[in-house]
Amino acid sequence: MKRRNDRIGKRKRYQKRRWGVWAAGVLLVLSFFGSIYLLFNHGLRQTESPSSPTSQRSSAPGKGMQQDGKDKTARIMAHGDLLYHDLLYMSAKQEDGSYDFSENFTYVKPWIEQADLAIADFEGTISPDFPLAGYPLFNAPADVVTAIEAAGYDMVDLAHNHILDSQLSGLISTSKAFTNAGIGVVGVYPEGNRGAAPLQIREINGIKVAVLAYAYGFNGMEGNLTQEEYDSYLSDLNLEKMQLEIEQAEKEADITIVMPQMGVEYQLEPTQDQQTLYRQMVEWGADLVFGGHPHVAEPTEVVEKDGQRKLIVYSMGNFISNQRIETMDGVPTAQWTERGVLMDVTIEKKDGRTTIQTAYARPTWVNRVANGRYAENGQPLYSYQTYILEDFIEGGQYRNQLDEATQLRVDTAYQEMNDLMNLNW
Numbered sequence: 001m002k003r004r005n006d007r008i009g010k011r012k013r014y015q016k017r018r019w020g021v022w023a024a025g026v027l028l029v030l031s032f033f034g035s036i037y038l039l040f041n042h043g044l045r046q047t048e049s050p051s052s053p054t055s056q057r058s059s060a061p062g063k064g065m066q067q068d069g070k071d072k073t074a075r076i077m078a079h080g081d082l083l084y085h086d087l088l089y090m091s092a093k094q095e096d097g098s099y100d101f102s103e104n105f106t107y108v109k110p111w112i113e114q115a116d117l118a119i120a121d122f123e124g125t126i127s128p129d130f131p132l133a134g135y136p137l138f139n140a141p142a143d144v145v146t147a148i149e150a151a152g153y154d155m156v157d158l159a160h161n162h163i164l165d166s167q168l169s170g171l172i173s174t175s176k177a178f179t180n181a182g183i184g185v186v187g188v189y190p191e192g193n194r195g196a197a198p199l200q201i202r203e204i205n206g207i208k209v210a211v212l213a214y215a216y217g218f219n220g221m222e223g224n225l226t227q228e229e230y231d232s233y234l235s236d237l238n239l240e241k242m243q244l245e246i247e248q249a250e251k252e253a254d255i256t257i258v259m260p261q262m263g264v265e266y267q268l269e270p271t272q273d274q275q276t277l278y279r280q281m282v283e284w285g286a287d288l289v290f291g292g293h294p295h296v297a298e299p300t301e302v303v304e305k306d307g308q309r310k311l312i313v314y315s316m317g318n319f320i321s322n323q324r325i326e327t328m329d330g331v332p333t334a335q336w337t338e339r340g341v342l343m344d345v346t347i348e349k350k351d352g353r354t355t356i357q358t359a360y361a362r363p364t365w366v367n368r369v370a371n372g373r374y375a376e377n378g379q380p381l382y383s384y385q386t387y388i389l390e391d392f393i394e395g396g397q398y399r400n401q402l403d404e405a406t407q408l409r410v411d412t413a414y415q416e417m418n419d420l421m422n423l424n425w
Helices: 010-048 088-089 143-151 167-180 227-233 239-252 272-284 335-338 404-421
Strands: 071-080 115-122 156-157 185-188 200-204 207-217 255-262 288-290 298-307 308-316 319-320 339-350 353-374 380-388
Touching: 010 339, 010 380, 071 255, 071 308, 088 298, 088 308, 088 404, 143 200, 143 319, 143 335, 167 185, 167 227, 167 298, 185 200, 185 207, 200 308, 200 380, 200 404, 239 272, 255 272, 272 308, 272 380, 298 339, 298 404, 308 353, 319 339, 319 353, 335 339, 353 404
Parallel strands: 071 115, 071 319, 115 156, 156 185, 207 255, 255 288, 288 308
Antiparallel strands: 071 339, 200 207, 298 308, 339 353, 353 380
């Protein structure tokens, strides 16, 4: 401050100096504690958001980050079947009788944590009223939800042909197991209110994302339901209902994801019915169609609509299962059952218009290694881990962990999957 003129008395100058010293002391204390807060907060963020496994990651904001300014972006990841065959849950059993599935996601978690919205297709049921089982009536331990939640997933698709494997009560208990863990469900209506239920819409970084899911059928298990139950709890490929819901999503949300389950198992090309229906979904308002059911991946297709590009993935394949070349004897495409894709899409909202900015179909592969333990029936047990293959090919951060035979298998899967998906966005 400028000096006062000589008329200001000594007392006033003394008071001024005293208040100045006091104010400076307060500012020093606030600065000290502010520095501690920033250091602590930075360390906390480092703990909660691990660094990306590869340098090829998108620069989209991490999960839960708020964005300033008019332009908004969101990163969405989705993949195919989490298919828990009996050998998977038997291998995950611990000495105390619990199940630990966390190793399935060891190399997946760092990717999923980078998504603003991460969606998995959980194919099976979780029911305490039925025995644990794999094919043909899938029923997994509830502990699998703990691993899925810990890996960072936000939502699971339950619209598939095995959702009634533990009857209608299994549909309800499966949905409840996920929602109790804070994971949203899509493709079923556990309250029995399909006709009145709101659409599943998430607002992510200021972008409204609608997710819908539909199944071609339910393996005949729907015969145990009344028509009213069927209409109230399930989401099938009823054209009229799908059109109404997708068109409604187009009005209420900025972007619409549809996850249909149909096609021919183990066939690497979509059927004509798939092509016709999935393109029709785009016409109704779908921006992203993430297909499933064949247990192998099927190619992508880019569709132009209203001057924008929309993306169809006819099948994302398996993400974790016991299906593989060693177990699928007699299936010509056996090696493809151990492969899949992690769809990695960034969307942007700018000037009121939402578009798909980037899209990657990242090849995946399930590694299965004997863990030295045996089931009660003498069957060998395994460690199952899903790899995002760009982390394991030449130059990938985990390449040196693989023996020569596994490196060859990984390299082949990576190349063949990229050729099959043929995604050039």
